[in-house]
Amino acid sequence: YLDTPPRVCSDYWSEYRHCKSFLNRFHCYYTYGTLPSCPQWLEDYNNCVAWETLKDVKAKEALQRSERHRVAEQKKFTPVWQLRQEPPKDWNMPLNQEKPTDS
Template sequence: ISNGSVWISPRTCDDYWSEFRHCTSLWNQFHHYYTYGTTPSCKQWREDYNNCKEWEKHGSTEAKEALQRSERTRVEEQRKFTPVWNLRQEPPRDWHMPLNQEKPQDS
């Protein structure tokens, strides 16, 4: 994000640290292993945090460019996934009708 001539990180450094802490948490490690069969790599969150701190303290252009690349990669990864459901363009024709509250009783 650019504010005039000053570049602003899309996230605060605390956000990167929080993501890193979440990634390395026991619960997330277990969930990721259960779901995908591997433990998650949290290296990029740590690098992003370090680059953010480097940018804030010293204005390092290398750190700034590394953060920009990382965020672009993250956005591209999110775009790879297609929605599970097709979004409606308009409401159903009978949207105003009451829902059928009566369901057959299973005996």
């Protein structure tokens, strides 16, 4: 049970303003071919303010649900490289920077 939102409310407002900015919209359209969806940031900001000022339980639950969804979305993407479970066997060996060249 948390008494404060997961982020400061101004963070949600900053994310919303960034999302609506011309440069971000241009970048998203150029990169992905679509405009970014920003209403969730505004809704999260409003829920955060309601949670902090009015202690609104519904706003708290909605904000927590939104944060859980955001974290789940971030975990969907697989890493580009395979992550190591342990370092290579020869990790502590000196680098051979002066390899003889065959010329």
